[in-house]
Amino acid sequence: MHLEGTILVGEAFEPVEGRVVVADGEVVRVEEASVESDDVILPAFVNAHTHIGDSIAKEAGEGLSLDELVAPPDGLKHRLLRSASREEKVAAMARTLRYMESTGTGSFLEFREGGVDGVAALRDAVAGEGVDFGERAIEPVVLGRDDPDVLSVADGYGASGARDGDFDAVRSETREAGKLFGIHAGERDADDVNPAMDLDPDFLVHMVHAEAIHLERLDDRGTPVVVCPRSNLVTKVGVPPIRELAERTTVALGTDNVMLDSPSMFREMEFAAKLADLPARDVLRMATVNGAAIAGLNKGVVEPGADADLLVLDGGSDNLAGAHDLVRAIVRRAGAADVSRVVIGGDEIDSDEIDGDETGGDGSDAAGD
Template sequence: MFTITNGIILKGHNLVPTKENIVVDDGKIIEMGKDTLEGKIIDVDGAIVCPSFINGHIHIGDSIIKDEGYGLSLSEMVKPPNGVKHRALADASDDELISAMADSMWDMVNSGTTHFIDYREGGIRGVKLLKKASEGIPIKPIILGRDDSFYGEDPDLRQVRIAIRKLLKVADGIAPSGFGEITDDVAGLIVEECSKQNKISSIHVAESESNQIESIEKFSKSEIEKGVSNNFSQLVHLTNPKNNDLELVSNSSSNVVVCPRANATLNVGVCRLNEMLAMGIKPLLGTDNVMLNSPNMLRELEFTLKLMSVYYKDYLSPLKLLQMATTNIGCHDINNIVQKTPINEGNCAEFVIFKSFSKNPYLNICNRSETKNILYIINKRCIV
């Protein structure tokens, strides 16, 4: 048992700054209050206590090929089955993949991340490799699998259903790459089987302008329309919306993840974040492919804060931005699986304590903090 004292606590889903002590016992916050003191006392001297980060979208298998293929197009880099990353994954040994993924997970832990949602290539083998790599590391991977049987213009739907069910025995959900690689029938099977088991169905949509144009020409629907109409529980990117795409998302139950640094690296555009927030959409923030970016959420926060200021010529709320990295979990299925909790009495103890630089706690983290400014990372049963 220990007590964090003299900190500025960003409490609850709304990250309300309060001056309270936090008592932690056996991985849970058992009491909060101004005068509470139990067990070992950790005086943080005015530091900011923030919920730990969730990386809403990552491809951690790419850790084996950092910065390879820089300057290539989106399709050349990541489109299955012949993109740079897919060829590298096919050629890598299990030990190479495990070692590289473990290194990236430690990078995330050391920069304040305790949860991440991974698009896991390699079928059941890929899921098992990530689980093995995460052993002994204080981080929770939420693993979304996929299978090669999903792809092609005329897939065997019986085999697809079997593959989905087998994957869902070991994975937290299913995540095909995009609508350019699967049929509507496959998409329907993925959502149906995930829904039956209360697991996550996720897909990339509208990452590039060309993907949107191709979808509209082929199906008379944008990729975002297809994602919403197919009832995917999580939509990733939405960088190039058309017409009323964002309105459709705001009226749906789909969770949204944006990845501004990856979009910038691949030259595919700037996500319409201010517009999403104005519509009441509450996205998560993700770092995307490790081959493109470090999985450090602090870098993602600062980049996003300043990119939106330039793009919109207006300020992005640092509070809403920080919520995207901490408490914006979204739809019930995702929240149930991720189990990422805010700082409240009775919840799991998962928070990061940052050195204080300014009177604005949100900008302190989004604008100024670096890994070296983290004083403590509290993650259930351990202090990092």
């Protein structure tokens, strides 16, 4: 397989006219050449924080506080998850996975509720078990919880927050197993940030209320942070200091709960870029290579040897044509309607699904994505 157009090469996203050659699931080479194509080729997105299990409850709980919405064990999402059948949850997750693929996401880091069975349900959704959509190509990195045995089936552990329990033992287990440990911190207030950082996690999520002492600790340790600004705005907890965090450590973007926001990395990039007023290349790294680095994936860049997870946009679309700064246009204005091809693991996603799923299966309008 080869793709032609303007290629955003490497972590600098340097625009190069030519073709990307793919074989055996990886980028073999990038060839500079004159080509007849308006396509723009960039790495597929890595969504660094999701809760897709609550795909069964999109836009539920208007007006509720963060704790009322998602706090375990009796927040609204947890009650709805308990009341839904396994089949309903698998089918809802499968629809979300299809939407994520069609909008250019190749991998995601999932904080999966429900213990061993919760992890298995997500893997069933990826495999297309019991649903009409078939197997998905998107690669999940699944961090389980709620069960002492979950590390046997998950890629790591995703803790809800330091105030919700004693995570010392599970942190030791993940370290011994060589698996990821991530934890929410500083979402509601600053009180749980230091206890979360004391666990020496592989990454922190949210850090809305990061204070000077926490920024200093990040500077010293380099602990990566995943920010989810749209979700934080919806739950009225504030917005993360993205620029200040990015000055001190690796920052990646996540879309958080499907209950609250569509898992669109286009929307997350646009919001984060306009909120933090960061250079477009920094924001695009947050949506691609930075999340891949946190998860230990060989993705998020277009360069020889990287996994062939690629997103192709129509640079001649009414939305993108005439862009003076291509990377800035992708970050601040591109959307689902501009997607022409998605390649994950070297295989192209069915073009009918990309063209036919512009509403995302969740009521989101492609033109506004």
